[in-house]
Amino acid sequence: MSASSAFHDTFGQAASGEYGRSVSAAPEGHAASAGGTGRARQAPLRLTRRGRFVFIGVPLILLAALILSFSGFLNAPAKASDSAAELSLTPTVSVTVQPGESLWAIAGSVAPDRDPRDVVADIVQLNNLDAARVLPGQTLFVPAK
Missing domain, CATH: 3.10.350.10 (LysM domain)
Incomplete structure (x- = not known):
């Protein structure tokens, strides 16, 4: 008798912490991973409202600021004369x-x-x-x- 089965027989709890299941069994409805470790798949990543703002909103705000500053640079009213004939001494x-x-x-x-x-x-x-x-x-x- 192994140590894990002796623990299971004594306390009714498997070494993994689950009652009545062996260590290698996968939970119901979940397939065991390819490595056979018995771990369930992780749930997909979900973004919170704050996470969506950081992931989408902040780059959009930075892009808007960059575009506005660049357009202000291009539309600056002060510029040199286009030709030497227009210069006055x-x-x-x-x-x-x-x-x-x-x-x-x-x-x-x-x-x-x-x-x-x-x-x-x-x-x-x-x-x-x-x-x-x-x-x-x-x-x-x-x-x-």
Whole structure:
């Protein structure tokens, strides 16, 4: 007598934990697996509502965001001129900064009819200045009248 049959005879329970069945028997309605281990097939995977959202919704949201950002990039209103004929040159004059002179004073002397703040902004942009500070002897391009 083996140990499992002695256990079954004593307690009425098979070693697998089922009453009245031997270890190698498959449950009713289920075929034994090909390996003969007696395991039943697993139930098919079922997604919950949250699982469906994660599996389907999140990729769709990411795809929509990508499409919207790409379409915004293609429809950007700021773009360079299509041809060189459409470009307009800003007429400029070259000015050398004198000791004690500021951009505000240069803007007032070069274009007295315009707002000095606009002229200073133009000078900073034309000369790629980091700040509105200039040094004596520095040569600047300023917009002509």
